[in-house]
Amino acid sequence: MKGSTGTMLLTLLSRQPLYGYEMLRELERRSEGVFSLKEGTLYPILHSMEGEGWVEAYWEAVNGRNRKYYRITDKGGRILNEKKAEWALFRNAVDSVIGEGGV
Amino acid sequence: MKGSTGTMLLTLLSRQPLYGYEMLRELERRSEGVFSLKEGTLYPILHSMEGEGWVEAYWEAVNGRNRKYYRITDKGGRILNEKKAEWALFRNAVDSVIGEGGV
DNA sequence: TTTTTATACATAGTATTGCTATGCATAGAA
DNA sequence: TTCTATGCATAGCAATACTATGTATAAAAA
Numbered sequence: 130m131k132g133s134t135g136t137m138l139l140t141l142l143s144r145q146p147l148y149g150y151e152m153l154r155e156l157e158r159r160s161e162g163v164f165s166l167k168e169g170t171l172y173p174i175l176h177s178m179e180g181e182g183w184v185e186a187y188w189e190a191v192n193g194r195n196r197k198y199y200r201i202t203d204k205g206g207r208i209l210n211e212k213k214a215e216w217a218l219f220r221n222a223v224d225s226v227i228g229e230g231g232v
Numbered sequence: 233m234k235g236s237t238g239t240m241l242l243t244l245l246s247r248q249p250l251y252g253y254e255m256l257r258e259l260e261r262r263s264e265g266v267f268s269l270k271e272g273t274l275y276p277i278l279h280s281m282e283g284e285g286w287v288e289a290y291w292e293a294v295n296g297r298n299r300k301y302y303r304i305t306d307k308g309g310r311i312l313n314e315k316k317a318e319w320a321l322f323r324n325a326v327d328s329v330i331g332e333g334g335v
Numbered sequence: 336t337t338t339t340t341a342t343a344c345a346t347a348g349t350a351t352t353g354c355t356a357t358g359c360a361t362a363g364a365a
Numbered sequence: 366t367t368c369t370a371t372g373c374a375t376a377g378c379a380a381t382a383c384t385a386t387g388t389a390t391a392a393a394a395a
Contacts, residue, residue, distance in 0.1 A: 134353080136330055137326065137329040137330055140329060140330040141329070148372080148373095149372070149373065150371065150373080156329065159329045160325040160329050164325060164329070166353090167353090167354070167355075168374075169354065169356075169357090169374085169375080169376095172374060173352095173353085173375085193361085193362070194361075194371070195360095195361095195373085196371095196372070196373090197372085197373070218266055219266070220323055220326075222263040222264065222266035222267060223236050223239075223263075223319065223323075225262055225263055225264065226262045226267070227236075227239055227240055227243040227316060227319065235381080251343080252344065253341095253342060269382090270383070271343085271345075272345085272382085272385075272386090273381090273382050273383065275344065275345060276345090276346085277381090295391085297342070297390075297391070298343075298344085299342095299343070299344090300343085300344070
């Protein structure tokens with residue numbers, strides 16, 4: 130795994146607010162087991178994105194447990210669009226280079 | 233850029249031996265300008281791949297200039313196949329997570 | 336003729352990214 | 366009462382790629 134983790138996390142949050150632990154399982158499920166982030170990878174990224182103003186956090190107690198939920202901000206939404214475009218460019222460029230149908 | 237540089241370089245070398253400077257331009261051309269590696273990125277990768285036994289180097293003088301050509305080894309060919317499979321897995325997983333048609 | 340540009344390889348230092356390991360704390364199941 | 370799952374967090378390390386810089390030569394431009 131290298132790169133686009135932030136893009137994937139922002140995408141998950143663009144659908145609905147999630148808390149960290151939930152993101153780990155959601156990412157694993159949607160990638161069919163390919164991405165199983167560890168907490169040590171996830172939380173620093175979330176803190177960093179919060180510092181950038183891409184996401185906002187709020188605590189909520191559910192079933193007697195404290196969960197820190199994250200929601201995407203307007204700025205985060207704009208960044209997500211940029212990152213998705215970057216990913217498409219990157220992916221297509223790699224495919225052009227390594228693909229059988231290369232120029 | 234994050235990751236798959238080695239895969240792309242091995243792919244180029246799987247077609248024909250190339251020297252470093254040539255790889256820079258070839259990568260840029262095939263990716264339509266998306267990847268413009270700098271020497272400071274390329275040469276350490278080549279040295280590392282040589283150390284792993286994925287490529288072999290030999291010097292050749294052409295037009296009065298010394299060029300260090302690299303050719304892919306059998307081992308490098310096997311690694312390339314693995315890396316291509318990894319890339320496909322990674323790419324598809326990212327697309328599953330961020331794609332509109334997500335589960 | 337001299338300067339600039341392109342060619343050609345190389346290393347040092349730094350930033351980013353993500354991993355492993357570890358710590359703390361609680362709810363629920365065994 | 367002990368283990369497992371949940372839940373957030375930081376420290377330290379490894380890999381990756383970038384910037385900056387150095388050396389050297391051929392060809393083109395001034």
